[in-house]
Amino acid sequence: MTDVRTTAHQVLVENGITRIFGNPGSNELPFLVDLPGSIEYVLGLHEGVVVGMADAWAQVTGRPAFCNLHAGSGTGNAMGALLNARYSRTPLVISAGQQVRGVIGMEGMLANVDATMLAKPLVDWAAEPADAQDVPRALAEAIHTAVGRRMPTYLSVPYDDWDVECNDNARLASRRSVTVGREPTAGQIRRVVDLVQAAKRPVLVLGGDIDTDGLNDRAVQLAERLGSPVWAAPSLFRLPFPNRHELFRGVLPAGIAPISQALAPYDLVVVLGAPVFRYHQNVPGDLLAEGTRLLQVTDDLAAAARAPMGEAFVAEPRAVIEALLGALPSTHTSHNHSIPDEPSCAEGGTHPEEVFAALRKRMPTDTAYIVESTSTNSSFWKQMDLRHQGSYFFPASGALGFGLPAAVGAALAHRDLGTGRHVVGVIGDGSANYALPALWSAVNLGVDVDIVILRNGTYGALRWFADLLDVGEVPGLDVPGMDLTRIAAGYDLPALHLPDAEALDELLAVPRPEGPRLLQIDTALTQP
Known part of the structure; x- marks a missing residue:
């Protein structure tokens, strides 16, 4: 028979996990025994550093990153970094060691009390398996959920589970695969194309997801086909459009009134790969100017559901951009990139x-x-x-x-x-x-x-x-x-x-x- 630890390691390997970013404590050591040679352990000296490194690594590679934190205290240290990962929609799997099962209820030292609630609402899914045999399946679910929903997940595992012999059913978890498709329907595509083609003064608002998905060049082609100005969504975490392209207008200000004013000249606002909107400064006003309508395209159902205005389509922005490019006539207009002005100077210091x-x-x-x-x-x-x-x-x-x-x-x-x-x-x-x-x-x-x-x-x-x-x-x-x-x-x-x-x-x-x-x-x- 194979123990739970070995099967869990197989789950990691089968799902392409090549690194574990971590800062271990006593609860985590049993999980790290006999770690496969294909997995490198990346040590960080603070849990915020661990999650921050993993966040950027996952954003750049496009692959899920796996973190191993120390119980409740280590999770607490990582909360700020985890908050960033949530809003960058990073596929991050957080694992945390839990006390042995017989001591959790008594709140023994290093027990992660109510572990599944600790990381919420910063993660999209959290679990602590009720039985050692369910650990491999729960670990696979954490990985598949992080990848499929593009959100952090959290799994707490009692450390006496790792040495338990794993039954045949539990071992099946290492041989699973999950494929996610978010293609829009033909009707949805037709609706988007009709709205865009009917607009007299369209404007594009692009979010960080465009850069995450590698759609920057296609977004440039779409803007040029439309001859449309482009704004980056407020509270920007990645740049989806060349910032010196002549159609680029900058990053939208993060207040209700200034966003409404910036978008007022347009009859259709097409928001691609961004929430509507992540406001920051408290500058009240109308959400949209009279005569302006908004269309949001995102694969994030939660972002679509919570938007306060406009029409939303939950679909991959890639498919919608390709459909629009196929429907719009090709153009060969050359577009310029502006040259930065001479840098400003400051008295008595470096600007x-x-x-x-x-x-x-x-x-x-x-x-x-x-x-x-x-x-x-x-x-x-x-x-x-x-x-x-x-x-x-x-x-x-x-x-x-x-x-x-x-x-x-x-x-x-x-x-x-x-x-x-x-x-x-x-x-x-x-x-x-x-x-x-x-x-x-x-x-x-x-x-x-x-x-x-x-x-x-x-x-x-x-x-x-x-x-x-x-x-x-x-x-x-x-x-x-x-x-x-x-x-x-x-x-x-x-x-x-x-x-x-x-x-x-x-x-x-x-x-x-x-x-x-x-x-x-x-x-x-x-x-x-």
Whole structure:
């Protein structure tokens, strides 16, 4: 007979799991015994780093990522990162070790009390098998659900289950497959085509799912066929359209009134691969202007169901885009890409635009940027020229601590895929402190990544919000006296403090050494 652990390992292998991102505790050790050689264990020194690395790795590879966390405490440490993964719709499988079954009810030390509720509502599915024989099947369900629904899932397993002998029925779980199809019906396609062809002033609003599905080039063709302006959906976590294309209008502001105003000139708003909408700033107003109708196409039923207005079709955006391209006449109009203006300067310091101009000038055009420097968003979009799929990643729910581990995870993913693409993490000094152990992971994994720290000594985005909310000066907004290069040295990570953007430009002009490095530069305070 085979034990539950061996069968569970087979489930992982059969479903293409090649890495386990984890930070083990005592409850997890029995699961890790005799791990197959085809599965590599990626250690993170904090559970937020573990999930952040896995999130980016899964987004880049398009494959499910598997995390192993320590009971309830480890799960709690990972909650912020898990929130980001939920809103980026990352296929993430979270496993957590549970106390032995006989002690859970007594709330023994390290018992994960009410384990299935702990991760909700951040996961789409959560379970703790009622019997050891059900562990392999539940593990397979966690994987298939994460992939099929494109959402994180959570499985808690008592650690005395792993050594139980597995019966023949339980072993069948390792030989299953699940295929998901989301093709729209002919009637749905006809409805979408009719609406678009009848529109006199259509506009496209594209979400991060377009980039996730590799549809950027097809979205460009669709916009050009329509001659339609393109907005990126608000609260953007991936870039679905070249940001300097002449049809691109930018990222929609994240308030009700400004979105309505931006979309008012159009009679049909076609939202592809995005919720409607992820508002942020409280700027009340009409959801849609008079005479504007909205059509949403998404494969996320929950996003379609909760939208407050418009018509929704739950289907793969890919199929709808292809149908529209087939129905619209071909055009051969050439479209231009704008050239960024000269970067702004700041008195007594380096303007973030100068940093981004140097990156644009010196880094490969297909560089993948992991961005967690909210107060410099405006400067970033003014200077960058991003034309390739997978060029931009941002914490999907704004939970800080994403940037450093995501940069490491993305670099690891590109190494696994053999793409040769370089990864740059653009991280604010405030944000960096949420996930400093990721620096150790970068060194331990030896990934090629540049971590650019923009140091302004304050939470710049909060200062902007303080003005927006008219609250005046409040405590807790400044973080002076930090030198990330000295912290990096403690992790044995090569690091430099650059005096200005000119020094950064000179450094980037020469071939970079292999492995990770941290580059810190002092910047002036700017607004998002």
